[in-house]
Amino acid sequence: MKKILIAISLFLSFNLAQAQDLVKKIPSNAFTVATIKGDNVFKLMFVKDFNESFVGKKLLTETSKSLDKNFTSIEDFGINLEKNMYYFNQLSDSITYNCFLIPIKDAKKFESLIENKEKKFTQQGDTRTMVLPDSTSIIKWNNNMLYFVTGSIRGSFFADSAKSARYGIKDIRFQSEDALAADGVTLLADSTVAVTAEPMVEEAAAPAIAKAKVQKKPTVKKNTKKAVATKKSRKKKTAKKAKNQEYEIIYPEAASDSTGMTPVRGLVDEQYDAYQQERAEQDLKKKRLAFTWMKAQADQIFNGTYESIENNKSYTASLDNKAIAELWVSSLQDVYNSVAPEFGTYGKAGLMKGYGSLNAKLFMDNKSFRISTGLELAQDQADSYKKIMNRKLNKNFLKYVNSEKALGFMSYSIDTKAYLEEFPKFLKQTYGSFMGARMDEEIELGSDLFSLLLDEEAVSKVIKGDALFVINGLKSKEVTYTTYEYDDDYKQKEVTKTKNETLPDFLLMFSSDDHRLINKLIKYGIHKNMVTVENNIYKIQEKKSPIDIYFMIKDGIVFFGNSLSEMQSINSNQQNNKISKLHKDLLSKNNFSFLFNAKNLVGKVPDSEIGGVETAKKFNSTLEKMGNVYMKSNPIKGRLVSADISAEIPNGHENALKYLFSLIENAAK
Amino acid sequence: MNLKQLYKLLLFIVLIPILSSCFEVVEEISMKNDGTGDVVLTINLSQSKTKVASVMLLDSVQGYKVPSKQKIQEELNEAVAYLKKSEGISNVKSSSDFNNYIATISFSFKDVSNINNITKNILAQHKIKATNTSSYIYNRATKTFNRKYQAIGTAKTEFNKLKAKDKAVFNGATYTSIYRFESLVTSSTNPASNVSKSKKAVMLKSSIIDLINGKINVSNTIQLSK
Structure with missing residues (x-):
């Protein structure tokens, strides 16, 4: 049993396999499909390199030890490393199947993995079948593929006595x-x-x-x-x-x-x-039933003919041949409804209404790791999003980003007017079904009231809907503190000393065409002594705040920041910032973006403020190993909204996979 | 994002270097020859006031709830009320400065051993089992002032259980004790202690981390001239 588990976990730990081939075996009604693309993986790292890597060696020695064999290469496991390996699951009201499809290169080698004294597999033609000792899983393989299935009966199904009686099963309970x-x-x-x-x-x-x-x-x-x-x-x-x-x-x-x-x-x-x-x-009865079902399912996958997932448009559209690994979930709405009976009465409420399939892809190349996620929306929802996202970041914001110093930024741009107009719809969609049909009228009424009270147009002039928050480096600031000095008699004397503190300089901007309301607020603030003004730059008088916050309005932009000098240079048009292409693209092309540039932080914070030389060293070396990390939303395509997260790898590493291996090795040391 | 959330985000960024902070704990005891005297205890967080001010605006930091100004003041008042009821203690005063984050408590005692009970009771109140961890004895006849101190073993183990991030809070924190006398000091046994030029005071400065770890022992026997 142990050996088999090891063999299986081995398969899971690699994914091999790009496969136009095995995907044919996945039924079109599969719920989730996960793929690891062997050819793409081993393009980044040759099998030989893998075998010699820390992770590879560990894997080989451990398996050799536990199987009492001598493996020198992962190829010894008999798997076809150039093809895709798949996981999928199938749900029904009574059973859930978890299945793996693994391409086989050398069935003999694979068999030697699971071989033991009581070799229990049966052979029919070239199809071999092995039932795991407790009958919870079946493995079937031939010279090209291996299929592993494990099924679990759903408790909710047999809680229904009418249904369970059909299978001669009784639901008995003692206590809980x-x-x-x-x-x-x-x-x-x-x-x-x-x-x-x-x-x-x-x-x-x-x-x-x-x-x-x-x-x-x-x-x-x-x-x-x-x-x-x-x-x-x-x-x-x-x-x-x-x-x-x-x-x-x-x-x-x-x-x-x-x-x-x-x-x-x-x-x-x-x-x-x-x-x-x-x-x-x-x-036991349930288990036997599950086994019968599983067996039928496995036979079907192996020998039957059925519609393959390849004919599922949502699935095929989610694929990208450059990805290392992919995940696709058929539809959030379906997932929700299928698990919901176990959650109780909200099941059919359609909380997830309007959300379709979900996908995630992992990419690794010579520059970065990237995870791309996408979510399909219902058409009307997608239309709403399109309207809301129909705004670009104010180009003038870019003048105030200093890429050479910037530690990071975050931006978003939405159309406030469209958002306010669409908002009641979302509300209705999400909560309407939740509250039940009887509440429809009330919700409708609430939505109308919302629109009536708000003048969307007017609001969108005050806050257009785009904002950029940027940290243009660190600045050291002199602060005073109280400490004690002692005279010849050790009499305590309170003295005020100064020290430098390093604080990030932040700048927050948003566009506004109509300043009347803001100006009124400022007037009110000045009147109440909450705000002071000098050369168009306002300072918020907040005693509790540990940092000074300034703001001003210039060229249709409202600025907030904690650096007076930066504010002054903006005010007098003396900003001389250079923005890099990456930063510019991220900000100007996407509705949402986030970036953290750890390198600009290395060595910038004095050791004494991090907690000593040693802590600082660790802190800095961690930062040094990090490249840019950024996130962005992509433009909506058809009904698909998507976003990417990328992490660049530091120089001196061939590609992200090798870098990942080196990280694992370092962590294990 | 409303203004409060924005504020929190800003603070979070300001707090990036929160890893360490400096604070001082000062204990001053002025002994008279007749055995009576005064105590002033000071906690001074002013070197970290930017961070403290930021932390005070948050609900919790690193998983610990941040007490409000009122809560801190209440605790201080409770301590004062407790001291006022304690045997041999009089003239209890406290002060707090929330701009510089300095708090002091001062009181007079009939006999220096009155302090010992206070520490013991306070420790008991906080359910810390500690026997004779710290005590003061003044012998009028021989004119010796004795400070006994034993690092609380559990403090070290508890401290070591803290996350590195939390431990770092104590980096740079110092403990200073000053004992002042009417007579001249002839000897002070603790090698880490210094006698003032006037020979009437003894000071010992150590880092709080060393104290917790037991690297430094603040026990001392001070002999006064007869």
Whole structure:
């Protein structure tokens, strides 16, 4: 068993396989499909390099050790490393299949992996089948592919007695199943609950009843007086309930509180055992049923003909042949509805209405790691988003980004007017179904009221909907503090000293065409002594704030910042910043962007402020290893919204995969 | 994003170098020959006031709840109230400066050993089992002032359990004790201690980390001239 698990985990740990081939085997109704593309992976790192890497060596020696073999290359596992490896799952109301499809290059080599004394696989033609010892999984393979399936019965299905009866399965319960399984003592301590919580006793089969009856007598005899008394009163209470049942269940109230109670406890234990046995039988039936289903499913995948996922447009559209790994989930709405019965009544509420399939792709190249995620929307929702996203960042913002010093920035641009107009729709869509049809009118009313009260046009002039927050480096600032000096008599004298503190210089900008409201606010602030003004630059008078915050309005932009000198240079048009192409593209082409440039932080914070030389060294070396990290939203394409996260790798590394391996190696050291 | 959230974001950025902060703890005891005296305890966070001011605006930092100004003032008042009730203690005063983040408590005692009970009770209140970790004895007859100190073993283990990030808060924190006398000091046994030029005061400065780790022992026996 262990060997098989190792063999399987081996497969999972590599993914091989680009495969126009095995994807054909994935049924079109698969729910989730995950792919690891062997050829793309081993383009970045040759098999030989992998074998010699820290991770590769570790893997080979560990497997060699546990299988008592001598592996020198991952090719020894018999997998076709140039093809795609797939995971997919299939859901139904009664069973969930988790499946793996792995391309095989050398079936003999693979068999040697799982070979042991009792070689238990069967062969039919060139198809070999192996059932894992506890019958929970099946492995089937031939000379080209391997299929692994494990199925799990869904509890909610067999909780429905009509359905489960069809399969001759009974749903029995003792107390709370989980509580019992977790801790038998809990049951004893809480016996009152146990009695009342036995709605399924009618299901109890013959063996359990017989045992319960037999056990009753000796228990009474052995009991201490107190226990008998307790038991009698308990008997009365339970008598009524038990009338139309075939036997009484006697749960002593105080079973858990003394050692003298062991016999009583014994009774409960016996009954519990009976219940356990019954349960085990039912579980076995379920397991057998699951196995039958699994077997049929595996045969179907191996030999049957059916529509493949290749015909699913949403799936094929999500693919990218440069990706290292891909994940596709058919539809959030479907996922939600299929798991929802187990969540209770909100199941069909359609909370996820309007959201379609989801995909994620991982890319690695000689410059960076990149994860790209996409979500399909319903058409009307996509239209709404398009309207909202129809704004570009104010180009003038770019003048105020200093790429040579910038530690990072974050920007977004939306059309405030469109957002306010579309907002009620989202509200209705999300909460409308949640509240039920009866609330439709109220929600409609609320939406209209919202539109009536807000003049979207006017609001969008005050806040156009774009903003940029940028940290243009660090600045050291002199601060005073109080400490003590001691004279010849060690008399304490309070003295004020100064020291330098390093603080980031931030600048926040947003566009505004209509300053009347802002100007009124400023006037009010000045009147109330909350704001002071000097050369068009306003300072917020907030005693509690540890930093000074200035703001001003210039050329339709409202600026906030903590550096007076920066504000002054903006005010007098003396900014002389240079923006890099990466920064410019990120900011001007996307509705949302975020960037963190760790390198510009290296060595900029004095050691003393990080907590000593040693901490500072660690801090700086971590930062040095980081390239730019950035995030951006892509323009909406059709009904697909998507976003990318990228992390650049430092110079001196061939590609991201090798860099990742070197990181793992360093971490393991 | 509303203004409060913006403010928090800004603070978060300001707090990037939060890793360390400096603070001073000063304990001053002025002994009279008759055994009575005064104590002034000072906690001074002024060197870290930017950070403290930022932290005070947040609800919690590094997983710890940040007490409000009122809460701190309340605790201080409680301490004062407690001291006022304590045996042999009088003239209790406290001050707090929330601009520079300095707090002091001062009081007079009949006998220096009155302090010992206070520490013991306070520790007991906080459910810290500590026997004789720190005590003061003044012997009027021999004119010896004795400070006994034993690093609390559990403090070290508890401290070592903290995350590196949290430990760093104590980097640069100092503890200073000053004992002042009416008579001249003839000897001071702790090698880390210094006797003032006037020979009437003894000072010992150490880092709080060393104190917690037991690297520095502040025990001292000071002999005064008879």
